[in-house]
Amino acid sequence: MTFESFCRGNSQLHRADARIKLVATLALTLVIALCQSFYTAAAGLGLGLGLILLARLPLGMIFRRLLVVNGFIGFLWLTLPLTYPGAAAFSLGPLHVSRAGLLLAGLITLKTNAIILIFISLLATSSVAELGHAMARLHLPAKLCLLLLFSYRYIFVINQEYQRLVRAARLRGFKPGTNLHTYRSYAHLFGMTLVKSWNRAERVHQAMLLRGFSGRFYTLDERRLERRDLMLLGLLSLAAAGLIIMEILKRIS
Amino acid sequence: MTSTPALLELEQISFTYPGARHPVLENIDFSLREGQKIGLIGTNGSGKTTLFHIIMGLLTPTAGRLFFQGRELQQKRDFLALRRTIGLLFQDADDQLFSPTVIEDVAFGPLNLGATPGEARRRAEKTLSELGLTHLKERITHQLSGGEKKLVSLATILVMEPRALLLDEPTNNLDAETRTRLIEILEGLDLAYILISHDWDFLAHTSREIFAIDKGHLLRSENIYFHNHRHFHPCGDIPHKHGGQPHPHDHEHNHEHQHGHPEETRPEREEKQKS
Ligand SMILES: Nc1ncnc2c1ncn2[C@@H]1O[C@H](COP(=O)(O)OP(=O)(O)OP(=O)(O)O)[C@@H](O)[C@H]1O
Numbered sequence: 001m002t003f004e005s006f007c008r009g010n011s012q013l014h015r016a017d018a019r020i021k022l023v024a025t026l027a028l029t030l031v032i033a034l035c036q037s038f039y040t041a042a043a044g045l046g047l048g049l050g051l052i053l054l055a056r057l058p059l060g061m062i063f064r065r066l067l068v069v070n071g072f073i074g075f076l077w078l079t080l081p082l083t084y085p086g087a088a089a090f091s092l093g094p095l096h097v098s099r100a101g102l103l104l105a106g107l108i109t110l111k112t113n114a115i116i117l118i119f120i121s122l123l124a125t126s127s128v129a130e131l132g133h134a135m136a137r138l139h140l141p142a143k144l145c146l147l148l149l150f151s152y153r154y155i156f157v158i159n160q161e162y163q164r165l166v167r168a169a170r171l172r173g174f175k176p177g178t179n180l181h182t183y184r185s186y187a188h189l190f191g192m193t194l195v196k197s198w199n200r201a202e203r204v205h206q207a208m209l210l211r212g213f214s215g216r217f218y219t220l221d222e223r224r225l226e227r228r229d230l231m232l233l234g235l236l237s238l239a240a241a242g243l244i245i246m247e248i249l250k251r252i253s
Numbered sequence: 254m255t256s257t258p259a260l261l262e263l264e265q266i267s268f269t270y271p272g273a274r275h276p277v278l279e280n281i282d283f284s285l286r287e288g289q290k291i292g293l294i295g296t297n298g299s300g301k302t303t304l305f306h307i308i309m310g311l312l313t314p315t316a317g318r319l320f321f322q323g324r325e326l327q328q329k330r331d332f333l334a335l336r337r338t339i340g341l342l343f344q345d346a347d348d349q350l351f352s353p354t355v356i357e358d359v360a361f362g363p364l365n366l367g368a369t370p371g372e373a374r375r376r377a378e379k380t381l382s383e384l385g386l387t388h389l390k391e392r393i394t395h396q397l398s399g400g401e402k403k404l405v406s407l408a409t410i411l412v413m414e415p416r417a418l419l420l421d422e423p424t425n426n427l428d429a430e431t432r433t434r435l436i437e438i439l440e441g442l443d444l445a446y447i448l449i450s451h452d453w454d455f456l457a458h459t460s461r462e463i464f465a466i467d468k469g470h471l472l473r474s475e476n477i478y479f480h481n482h483r484h485f486h487p488c489g490d491i492p493h494k495h496g497g498q499p500h501p502h503d504h505e506h507n508h509e510h511q512h513g514h515p516e517e518t519r520p521e522r523e524e525k526q527k528s
């Protein structure tokens with residue numbers, strides 16, 4: 001499993017406070033997700049690209065990520081234009097290709113890519129731990145922060161446990177096929193992973209209790225917001241406001 | 254005997270897991286005093302881990318009474334003071350380390366006990382440096398090796414300044430060098446502890462008394478017999494460390510090796526080191 005492939009770096013965005021990045025991401029992605037105009041979505045995509053450049057991330061890796069996501073969007077391009085009601089843009093033999101469907105697929109593509117670029121440039125440039133603490137310091141519920149941090153901490157352990165079980169099964173001659181034995185064995189493997197995770201959760205909880213845990217989540221992070229952070233917040237807020245104004249102008253015209 | 258109450262006292266403790274037919278522990282009487290260093294042995298499944306969990310209040314005994322510094326522990330709330338004074342090292346270090354980074358994990362206990370972030374960080378850094386683990390400070394916990402995880406787990410407990418430790422198989426998965434480090438660390442601690450271990454040589458270095466759990470009963474081993482046993486070394490002709498100790502060595506692969514009562518093996522070991 002690969003996580004946190006982008007969080008190491010020394011760009012402006014890497015150094016920025018995770019709280020600012022969380023708030024800005026929320027605002028920007030909300031605006032882009034709700035917009036209906038091509039111009040706003042395209043401007044969002046431009047902003048995403050700009051942020052990626054600012055974060056100085058390896059473009060090849062970003063491109064590969066985008067390829068995966070756009071693979072899924074490809075299905076939309078296959079289905080939406082053929083099923084969406086409305087005037088046909090053109091016909092392919094018996095098939096009517098809807099103009100509105102094409103536009104919608106285009107809009108979704110723009111928005112998705114814009115949001116992903118913003119997520120990568122703003123959130124993936126912090127480690128999961130930083131994000132968890134930032135959430136705690138933004139006074140989000142302790143349960144939510146702990147959920148994030150624990151998922152991150154134990155997903156590796158659970159995956160390892162599952163791989164160990166699979167390996168043990170293979171070493172004893174287990175070959176997956178399409179038969180009842182395979183299905184039953186996989187059910188056992190998943191079931192056992194679940195039971196193990198449950199037991200581990202209980203032991204971790206005990207370990208936390210022994211060290212004085214009482215449901216509150218404290219963080220060592222004492223970092224103050226710097227001028228740089230506030231400037232970034234200002235710039236990104238302006239960008240979000242710009243997108244909103246653009247959207248409103250497009251809608252009333 | 255001293256008049257101050259024992260740190261910990263078990264009186265006729267019995268325990269049966271819900272649904273099990275036979276009790277794991279039966280009528281256990283035991284006390285732990287300041288500075289006592291105890292090794293606890295017993296076959297797999299004899300109930301050693303269960304005993305530790307009963308002491309920490311993670312399991313409730315089916316019968317018997319538990320005293321901490323002379324006061325009886327009855328409710329969950331009563332265990333809070335005990336948990337600040339006695340630290341438990343879990344058998345599996347992955348259960349103990351749950352924070353993203355090492356420093357945060359070590360600081361977790363002090364933060365819970367009301368230390369400010371700055372103070373918690375200072376205490377965590379001090380404990381890490383005392384254990385020689387400063388270089389691991391910013392590391393991600395799940396990426397540590399098994400032995401590093403064990404030592405960091407120990408740090409997470411020591412940072413709470415306990416007066417006694419319960420260590421559940423601390424030498425599991427440790428290489429000879431880390432094992433020696435652990436022995437040195439334990440020797441340097443002015444604490445009472447109980448060590449569960451299957452590693453005789455380790456117990457000989459670290460404990461003054463040996464207790465054994467056998468068929469649900471806890472017995473103090475007064476007479477652990479010496480016995481000789483043979484064992485193999487791969488690469489016996491290459492100079493290597495033996496049980497963490499330098500071991501002068503001819504080319505003989507099967508050599509006699511003494512195990513036995515900790516007090517009696519001590520002088521012999523020191524001679525070896527000098528030679
Ligand atoms: N949660 C449980 N429910 C039921 N029985 C259990 C549970 N945990 C342990 N046991 C049983 O209780 C007995 C004692 O277990 P315990 O873990 O205390 O042994 P141990 O002495 O620590 O063994 P080891 O050396 O293998 O760690 C074993 O027979 C075990 O099967």
Ligand SMILES: [Mg+2]
Nearest residue numbers: 301302344421
């Ligand atoms: Mg055990």
